[in-house]
Amino acid sequence: MTTLPQIGIRLHGGQTASACVALATAADTAGLSGLWFAENAFARGILPAAAACALATRRIAVNAGVFNPFSRHPTMMAMEIVAIDELSNGRAGLSIGSGIASAVAKLGLSAEKPVPALRDTVTIVRTLLRAEEVDHAGPAFTARKVKLDFVARADIPILLAGRGNLTAKLAGEAADGLIVSNMCSAAFSGRVAALMQEARRAVGRTGAARVVQYLPCAIHRDRATALAAAKRAVGAMVPGFWALGQRLASAKDALMDGTGIGEDDFAAAAARLRAGEDAATVLDERFTAAFSIAGTPDDCLAAAAAYAAAGVTELALTFEGDEAIADIGLMGAALAGAGAAAAGAGP
Incomplete structure (x- = not known):
């Protein structure tokens, strides 16, 4: 039986909140796994769209993918993702990445050493989500005797975004998974995924971490x-x-x-x-x-299976154009058909 990754959709600040809601509700209806909100520098912020989608959907995960600590302090990340988690009845996830260095530089900041910043961020956010007081002074970010004044869901998943070996290792050691960006081959994604899983085992963590791959999707019955x-x-x-x-x-x-x-x-x-x-x-x-x-629905499922074989657990697909909602439905139908066929095949 062919193994498929989960299939979600990528939303971004180039889209209005209303457009995001339309795509999100289509994905929710189609049975897709997650929404991944990419917050690109100087485009629309993702929070209004994420909040609207949290209220408009019923079952699909609502993920910040990603927040940049150089433009949003880790304490603010914790405050905001918990609010989204409450709106979505426990469906939120947080992803953290250092962003594009040239964009960060326009803010008068430096992202030349992203890994210490990511480590500080995970430390601060995790402590806050556990309803504990954080007292951390790191090389990049500090939070002195800070505690949320409400109770959060402690196990909100935290993923890191990046393609470098050090980021992959940190994801294995301290996070719940890794996001791999657009324009990364399946072979490359598999290699950094293996590095992350190895780092996870090396520090005694059990179970496999998640690996999310961003990709554009073009699905049509005419190849x-x-x-x-x-x-x-x-x-x-x-x-x-x-x-x-x-x-x-x-x-x-x-x-x-x-x-x-x-x-x-x-x-x-x-x-x-x-x-x-x-x-x-x-x-x-x-x-x-x-x-x-x-390609065709069958082409797309075969390509998705290749990513699963490489170690990717979820694809966050970008659907663009006037037919995006119909395309999401077509993908959902293909996945449902594959699931029914697998169930019919039995053990």
């Missing part, structure tokens, strides 16, 4: 239509991520590990896309196979 949409979604990210790969070895590894796409191919594609060429013409199917879930 060519889906692939053209997927190429455009991936193409919108190639120039920026290729430029990031010139500065960060981990970002380049994420693009190339197991994809069969060479440096010259990436450089040429990035240049053509920057010049305004259509991604549906510039990119070949290696790019959609490596960095999206795309």
